[in-house]
Amino acid sequence: xxxxxxxxxxxxxxxxxxxxxxxxxxxxxxxxxxxxxxxxxxxxxxxxxxxxxxxxxxxxxxxxxxxxxxxxxxxxxxxxxxxxxxxxxxxxxxxxxxxxxxxxxxxxxxxxxxxxxxxxxxxxxxxxxxxxxxxxxxxxxxxxxxxxxxxxxxxxxxxxxxxxxxxxxxxxxxxxxxxxxxxxxxxxxxxxxxxxxxxxxxxxxxxxxxxxxxxxxxxxxxxxxxxxxxxxxxxxxxxxxxxxxxxxxxxxxxxxxxxxxxxxxxxxxxxxxxxxxxxxxxxxxxxxxxxxxxxxxxxxxxxxxxxxxxxxxxxxxxxxxxxxxxxxxxxxxxxxxxxxxxxxxxxxxxxxxxxxxxxxxxxxxxxxxxxxxxxxxxxxxxxxxxxxxxxxxxxxxxxxxxxxxxxxxxxxxxxxxxxxxxxxxxxxxxxxxxxxxxxxxx
Amino acid sequence: xxxxxxxxxxxxxxxxxxxxxxxxxxxxxxxxxxxxxxxxxxxxxxxxxxxxxxxxxxxxxxxxxxxxxxxxxxxxxxxxxxxxxxxxxxxxxxxxxxxxxxxxxxxxxxxxxxxxxxxxxxxxxxxxxxxxxxxxxxxxxxxxxxxxxxxxxxxxxxxxxxxxxxxxxxxxxxxxxxxxxxxxxxxxxxxxxxxxxxxxxxxxxxxxxxxxxxxxxxxxxxxxxxxxxxxxxxxxxxxxxxxxxxxxxxxxxxxxxxxxxxxxxxxxxxxxxxxxxxxxxxxxxxxxxxxxxxxxxxxxxxxxxxxxxxxxxxxxxxxxxxxxxxxxxxxxxxxxxxxxxxxxxxxxxxxxxxxxxxxxxxxxxxxxxxxxxxxxxxxxxxxxxxxxxxxxxxxxxxxxxxxxxxxxxxxxxxxxxxxxxxxxxxxxxxxxxxxxxxxxxxxxxxxxxxxxxxxxxxxxxxxxxxxxxxxxxxxxxxxxxxxxxxxxxxxx
Numbered sequence: 001x002x003x004x005x006x007x008x009x010x011x012x013x014x015x016x017x018x019x020x021x022x023x024x025x026x027x028x029x030x031x032x033x034x035x036x037x038x039x040x041x042x043x044x045x046x047x048x049x050x051x052x053x054x055x056x057x058x059x060x061x062x063x064x065x066x067x068x069x070x071x072x073x074x075x076x077x078x079x080x081x082x083x084x085x086x087x088x089x090x091x092x093x094x095x096x097x098x099x100x101x102x103x104x105x106x107x108x109x110x111x112x113x114x115x116x117x118x119x120x121x122x123x124x125x126x127x128x129x130x131x132x133x134x135x136x137x138x139x140x141x142x143x144x145x146x147x148x149x150x151x152x153x154x155x156x157x158x159x160x161x162x163x164x165x166x167x168x169x170x171x172x173x174x175x176x177x178x179x180x181x182x183x184x185x186x187x188x189x190x191x192x193x194x195x196x197x198x199x200x201x202x203x204x205x206x207x208x209x210x211x212x213x214x215x216x217x218x219x220x221x222x223x224x225x226x227x228x229x230x231x232x233x234x235x236x237x238x239x240x241x242x243x244x245x246x247x248x249x250x251x252x253x254x255x256x257x258x259x260x261x262x263x264x265x266x267x268x269x270x271x272x273x274x275x276x277x278x279x280x281x282x283x284x285x286x287x288x289x290x291x292x293x294x295x296x297x298x299x300x301x302x303x304x305x306x307x308x309x310x311x312x313x314x315x316x317x318x319x320x321x322x323x324x325x326x327x328x329x330x331x332x333x334x335x336x337x338x339x340x341x342x343x344x345x346x347x348x349x350x351x352x353x354x355x356x357x358x359x360x361x362x363x364x365x366x367x368x369x370x371x372x373x374x375x376x377x378x379x380x381x382x383x384x385x386x387x388x389x390x391x392x393x394x395x396x397x398x399x400x401x402x403x404x405x406x407x408x409x410x411x412x413x414x415x416x417x418x419x420x421x422x423x424x425x426x427x428x429x430x431x432x433x434x435x436x437x438x439x440x441x442x
Numbered sequence: 443x444x445x446x447x448x449x450x451x452x453x454x455x456x457x458x459x460x461x462x463x464x465x466x467x468x469x470x471x472x473x474x475x476x477x478x479x480x481x482x483x484x485x486x487x488x489x490x491x492x493x494x495x496x497x498x499x500x501x502x503x504x505x506x507x508x509x510x511x512x513x514x515x516x517x518x519x520x521x522x523x524x525x526x527x528x529x530x531x532x533x534x535x536x537x538x539x540x541x542x543x544x545x546x547x548x549x550x551x552x553x554x555x556x557x558x559x560x561x562x563x564x565x566x567x568x569x570x571x572x573x574x575x576x577x578x579x580x581x582x583x584x585x586x587x588x589x590x591x592x593x594x595x596x597x598x599x600x601x602x603x604x605x606x607x608x609x610x611x612x613x614x615x616x617x618x619x620x621x622x623x624x625x626x627x628x629x630x631x632x633x634x635x636x637x638x639x640x641x642x643x644x645x646x647x648x649x650x651x652x653x654x655x656x657x658x659x660x661x662x663x664x665x666x667x668x669x670x671x672x673x674x675x676x677x678x679x680x681x682x683x684x685x686x687x688x689x690x691x692x693x694x695x696x697x698x699x700x701x702x703x704x705x706x707x708x709x710x711x712x713x714x715x716x717x718x719x720x721x722x723x724x725x726x727x728x729x730x731x732x733x734x735x736x737x738x739x740x741x742x743x744x745x746x747x748x749x750x751x752x753x754x755x756x757x758x759x760x761x762x763x764x765x766x767x768x769x770x771x772x773x774x775x776x777x778x779x780x781x782x783x784x785x786x787x788x789x790x791x792x793x794x795x796x797x798x799x800x801x802x803x804x805x806x807x808x809x810x811x812x813x814x815x816x817x818x819x820x821x822x823x824x825x826x827x828x829x830x831x832x833x834x835x836x837x838x839x840x841x842x843x844x845x846x847x848x849x850x851x852x853x854x855x856x857x858x859x860x861x862x863x864x865x866x867x868x869x870x871x872x873x874x875x876x877x878x879x880x881x882x883x884x885x886x887x888x889x890x891x892x893x894x895x896x897x898x899x900x901x902x903x904x905x906x907x908x909x910x911x912x913x914x915x916x917x918x919x920x921x922x923x924x925x926x927x928x929x930x931x932x933x934x
Binding site for chain 2: 210211214215218219222279282283286287288290291292294295296298299371375378379382383385395398401402405406408411412415418419422423426427430
């Protein structure tokens with residue numbers, strides 16, 4: 001960095017300046033930022049529990065507390081008055097001294113039984129007030145974007161759907177970029193005729209791979225299954241352990257190979273890593289992606305996390321192709337050759353010198369990838385495949401609208417949310433393509 | 443050229459094998475037992491005893507027919523403790539139990555003893571007849587006896603299907619309880635003691651190390667994958683000869699079901715792709731020609747927005763606007779024909795005329811996505827071509843602008859969009875699931891959708907395999923066509 005500062009030129013600065021010239025893209029970047037803020041603050045923007053409440057002298061912050069919390073309310077003489085169970089209390093019927101409601105005073109999955117059957121945003125909405133009478137909803141408690149068939153608030157659903165959509169983009173493309181950048185870098189840097197190792201080492205690596213898979217995944221399959229049935233976190237820990245076993249086995253066998261000294265087996269041989277990766281990309285590209293995802297979701301459990309993982313592991317090919325192409329170009333540049341001639345290890349050359357200079361075009365591919373991941377997820381939830389029914393997403397809301405065309409608000413608002421998010425990502429991707437890589441400019 | 447073609451075809455074969463392996467792996471991991479599902483639809487009536495005997499026979503036959511009595515693949519990797527005959531056990535759940543128990547103890551012989559004893563316990567239990575017991579004694583009521591017998595049977599079944607220590611202990615204690623309370627169950631005693639003994643032996647066996655030693659079993663060509671792919675020369679013809687198996691829903695051959703539905707999906711995708719080409723090529727040419735003009739910028743923005751519109755949103759919006767009595771009811775909401783009016787005797791044109799209103803909205807939805815995409819590609823390709831030297835030469839020698847663009851530039855800029863045409867065959871078989879579901883078009887997309895909702899795995903896997911195959915074929919043909927059409931492309 002310091003050398004770049006001396007010459008007062010940095011590629012990052014240049015690219016940012018280029019990007020800023022595109023005013024629409026800049027607006028999109030701000031919009032994306034506000035979407036992220038919206039997603040992070042979703043539980044405080046749309047919540048049926050008040051943000052702050054002064055109840056019988058107690059100061060409560062129900063929206064910030066965990067759902068399972070209970071509070072005991074005592075009378076002034078110290079006798080127990082009532083017990084507030086946060087998840088089942090009907091907060092609207094309580095007699096507060098002072099209360100601050102969330103901007104949207106509904107949670108996404110609670111059913112308002114007075115406003116069932118597709119209540120329109122402008123239509124008559126009913127409300128049960130503190131005295132238990134059914135009246136017209138006061139404007140504070142109106143469902144501003146209407147409700148669905150079982151009385152869930154659309155606005156709350158949209159806000160929380162933002163969370164899921166952004167998560168899908170982030171998690172799935174995170175997985176895809178890890179796989180894609182790693183494989184693409186290997187393939188591009190080594191090609192077919194650069195990764196050399198003694199034959200014996202090559203064979204032992206393969207044997208190590210076999211044993212690693214056997215002990216890491218074959219032998220641990222019940223541990224893995226138990227882990228995942230206990231929840232995504234423990235499953236992930238088990239998975240990490242398995243991968244650790246795999247890596248250890250490979251390292252061990254590579255080490256063992258040094259102990260064997262047979263001249264004939266010491267000959268250097270090429271590992272055609274580029275062929276492996278390119279064939280893998282070709283294979284994955286030749287299967288219609290949506291069909292592949294749908295087929296896999298049909299045989300695994302229904303879970304939003306699994307959908308994200310599947311989108312990720314089927315979506316790395318574009319990233320790998322870009323990384324590979326970029327590293328093919330970079331590996332013949334002077335600074336990489338300098339690093340190699342200084343005797344740096346391949347690992348250091350790739351990850352410290354070559355890869356950081358190759359990431360700009362990859363970033364574009366990731367941005368486009370996020371848009372398509374969001375599109376796929378909302379398509380799946382629109383069809384009701386893969387994502388569990390109790391999770392409210394933009395796609396599932398739109399699906400409710402399709403089933404009842406009279407509820408136009410269930411079509412327009414979720415659809416626009418999906419459309420706007422995808423447009424934002426596509427715009428940012430296009431603009432950063434123009435900024436980062438003028439060669440690709442269309 | 444020939445060498446390139448041959449090389450390309452040769453790489454095609456391992457890819458096909460890879461696709462078939464991928465779909466096979468997915469299909470054997472599908473949850474549930476196909477035999478149970480197929481047997482359910484073929485179940486005969488009769489008393490409980492008869493029925494279980496008959497259904498067992500049906501199940502065994504089905505298992506044989508589906509090849510489930512065979513090992514899964516040519517070889518398998520397991521460990522020293524497991525038996526290479528495990529695949530012969532019929533029940534999928536029993537198999538899983540045994541596998542897990544062996545994994546925990548490392549001693550297949552003991553587990554096998556335990557399993558056999560459990561089966562014989564079940565057999566003895568089957569022979570118990572509540573009525574006979576009721577008649578042979580006087581103290582207990584028929585209901586109590588029935589309940590006790592059923593409870594024990596239930597627990598034995600549980601034991602066969604669980605490998606968790608806590609659940610096994612629970613079942614043991616429950617059976618113990620029943621055996622000590624009811625003397626009429628005494629015939630089960632000896633067998634049950636044996637079961638407990640064997641279970642205990644499993645627990646104390648110290649062969650866990652055996653699970654850490656890998657073992658490779660070789661089965662040869664008599665396996666499920668081989669059968670699925672090549673058939674057995676008798677009742678199964680194999681995937682390669684067009685036998686895709688039978689549907690779990692109605693036991694119909696998959697190929698028949700596909701042939702019934704593919705026509706509509708194919709014609710829809712063909713029409714929409716052609717339309718997309720017809721619209722996008724002129725737009726692409728025009729905006730490339732007038733690059734950076736207001737019209738070009740306008741087109742670019744509109745195309746960009748269309749490109750970002752999800753097709754399911756557009757489809758639903760069209761329905762909301764044009765097939766909705768509240769707004770404009772110009773088109774029918776769903777289907778491809780009015781069943782009350784439609785007459786299969788009609789001539790071809792009458793049928794088309796009748797179906798037209800049903801198809802307009804789907805075709806619009808189908809077309810717009812690929813049209814935005816194609817126009818953008820076309821524009822970029824055209825801009826690229828127009829800046830080439832030979833176009834400058836053509837202009838320099840005084841050719842009219844029209845001729846330069848339409849004759850010299852157009853042909854070369856068409857190349858990139860050839861590839862897209864290759865995608866229409868897989869699109870036909872997979873159908874556009876989302877669009878067909880929105881408009882309820884009875885094509886392949888809806889078929890796939892329904893088979894997913896009903897867990898009809900043979901159908902899903904078949905569609906998956908065929909569309910992978912067709913996509914690869916499309917790429918192959920496109921690549922070769924490329925090489926034929928464009929002499930500049932040299933494949934080394």
